[in-house]
Amino acid sequence: MQEEIIEKCNEIRDLLVKKNESYGNAVFDRGVLFDIEPVQAIKARINDKMNRIINQKSFEDENDIQDLTGYLILLQVAMEEKKEKWKDEIIGDCTELPESFKYVKG
Numbered sequence: 546m547q548e549e550i551i552e553k554c555n556e557i558r559d560l561l562v563k564k565n566e567s568y569g570n571a572v573f574d575r576g577v578l579f580d581i582e583p584v585q586a587i588k589a590r591i592n593d594k595m596n597r598i599i600n601q602k603s604f605e606d607e608n609d610i611q612d613l614t615g616y617l618i619l620l621q622v623a624m625e626e627k628k629e630k631w632k633d634e635i636i637g638d639c640t641e642l643p644e645s646f647k648y649v650k651g
Contacts, residue, residue, distance in 0.1 A: 561615050572619055573626065584627055587620045 565572075573583050581589075594613045601609075 557611055557614050557618070560611060561618060564615075573623055584620065584623045587616055587623055591616045591620065 572587060575581060575583065576586065591613065594609060594616060598609050598613070
C-alpha cells in the first residue's frame with residue numbers, strides 16, 4: 546500500500562507543478578479582476594470543489610478528488626507564505642534594538 550500512496554502523492558505533485566508552470570504563481574497572487582487575498586481565494590475554490598463533489602448525482606470523479614487535494618496543499622503553502630510575510634512585516638530584522646528599547650541602568 547505504501548507504493549500506491551507514494552504514486553498518488555507523486556501524481557498530485559506533478560499535477561500541481563504542471564499547473565503552476567502553466568498559470569505561473571497566479572494562485573498565490575491577488576486577482577486581476579478582483580482584489581482577493583490568495584488564502585481566501587484558495588478557500589473559495591476548496592468550497593466550490595466540495596459543493597461540486599457533494600452535489601454530484603454519480604460517483605465522485607477522481608479528478609475532483611485530485612483537485613481538492615491539490616487545493617489543500619496550495620492552501621498550506623499559501624498560509625505558510627502569509628505567516629512568513631506577516632512575521633517579516635511586523636517583526637522585521639530585530640537583530641539590532643533601537644536605542645529607546647535598550648536597558649539603561651540608573
